[in-house]
Amino acid sequence: MVTIKDIARKSGVSVGTVSNVINNLESVKIKNKEKVLEVINSLGYRPNKIAASLSKKKTMNVGLIVPDVSSPFYSDLIKGISDALEINGYNIFLCESNNNIQKEEKIIRDLLSMWIDGIILIPVYSKKRNLHFLENIEIPVVLVNREIEGIKKDIVIFDNFGGAFEATQFLIKNNHKKIPILGGPELSKSFEERFQGWKEAMEENNLYKDNLIFRGDFSVEAGHKMMLEALNKADGIDAVFASSDLIALGALSAIDEYNLKVPDDISVMGFGDIYLSKFLKPSLTTIRRPFYNIGKTAVSLLLDRISGNTQKKITKFIIKGKLEIRDSVKIPDQPE
Amino acid sequence: MVTIKDIARKSGVSVGTVSNVINNLESVKIKNKEKVLEVINSLGYRPNKIAASLSKKKTMNVGLIVPDVSSPFYSDLIKGISDALEINGYNIFLCESNNNIQKEEKIIRDLLSMWIDGIILIPVYSKKRNLHFLENIEIPVVLVNREIEGIKKDIVIFDNFGGAFEATQFLIKNNHKKIPILGGPELSKSFEERFQGWKEAMEENNLYKDNLIFRGDFSVEAGHKMMLEALNKADGIDAVFASSDLIALGALSAIDEYNLKVPDDISVMGFGDIYLSKFLKPSLTTIRRPFYNIGKTAVSLLLDRISGNTQKKITKFIIKGKLEIRDSVKIPDQPE
């Protein structure tokens, strides 16, 4: 193991000078610099970041806590975060909370003892959640995608309400009138927001009715079940607002089983834009969530704090979705 | 910042004893242990892992290098790795090579200066690849999913040949005779292996013909294009072996455009089992790659090396796929 001392000895300068060379300090004479670099190369020296971190009290590492690494949903988010951190020279500790609150807390403790410079946390969802210990953490924390009541931390979330409102209005504008909403687990805040978006759009157009609401979780199976229920219970349905793309997927197959055609008989609006939505037959009209950007935004908030802006007011970014118009919603011919 | 010294002073023991308490050494008298723990709690002390790492020359961190974090393909792999490492108390540095060789090398250098205990590398694919510098790395390295000629490192790969062979044979056994293969970029080793698997199965049954080969990349668009070509060029096609699920997806839509039915007119065999394959209409018969297990296997190889098995012979794990029989392949009624 070759250290800075070996380099110093062999190149005939002090450790301080070697350190300056390594850190690209200006104040080193070109001659010494060259000599040192030469020795570094010849000995295959590699700086020890651990030692440097200890000395500098800065690690250039950031903790990223995700409920589930394998969810395709989070992977774009992770990429946005990863790319943005990388550009700024930070490394990521990737941690998975497995949707478990205890584990999440343990991870945070562990990360703190690794002296990371900041945390990006995608919190596990839970009604009776107490994240107030976050307030006492001495390093910056940015929350992503889930808001937690009363927590004073920078946060980036997706505009579920606005997205659902826009989606529903798009259906209405295109002449759909009887538009049930499919799903979302009752305890999910994002579903609640999507529900409110749908409701508001429906009410504004006097289309809202209680019996248009079907509940289930965000899965394909649930979507299938809810759609069958909807088709059984109500007739005259001309469109459906699925509160996730997976639900829409289930709905599509239920509609198929009923020998109805999408979009001719029924239009289907998804929500979330999973990767394959555009490859379905018919391709799914949906609201895309710009996760990559959400990730980037989170990083910029975090780095801002890390670089000393500790006094700044808490920021809340609400990132808007984008309506992806594809084939699953019928658009009537517009007379010019 | 409260340190081990503060704890020592306040609880009236030496730093050595405090260190022993923190590390759960047996040799501390219960009385002292309790006192120390009490002080630790009251002062909110948190051990500094950086300092410990410097002293122990061990970080309990592992570097994971992935070409693309957001690829759904890798996310199960990452999860397998993440879960297995977590169980063993290791943390992950997640790094993305962006399919760029230079970046991959830089990452490895950076990781080494972080004194990680090992590396799991999913190499960027490239024909003219030279990973021989890996040989000189002093810490364990495990390669995943891509074999690189002449590199003496433990490795876990997927059995592309066997999977393709099995898939093709399944088609043949079920009475399909004219089975073109769709795609895979010419320079891709995994495609080459799948191609060989298909070829061998076809040859064994005297079904092989040159004009059954269509080339393109692993994408949906390519699948669509290749399938159209195939339908134009050859008739009597009763099945198709798509060398990726995305290709199969493209093929499905091309077949649909030709007003043919899957599986009644043409059977479609996919490869890879992406998440949505089972939700397609018809659901896709395909070869599932057990990425989660591949990840776990990689970790166990790595940890084995880390824990001192440096002399052991190089291990090469070839993980078999599993045929997922769904609806896109026609299975003739079997007379009992």
Next chain:
DNA sequence: TATAATACCTGAAACGTTTCAAAGATATTT
């Protein structure tokens, strides 16, 4: 050429742990 100003270098202290030889305390045996 002497002096002041500037540029560059030095090396010891500090960062917060772990480790381990040695010392001290306690228990066991004679």
Next chain:
DNA sequence: AAATATCTTTGAAACGTTTCAGGTATTATA
């Protein structure tokens, strides 16, 4: 009670950097 064996504790050295006050070499100014 003394001698021995065992169990605990101590505290200084080490891990490999960075930092910075003070020193030395170099350049500019008079």
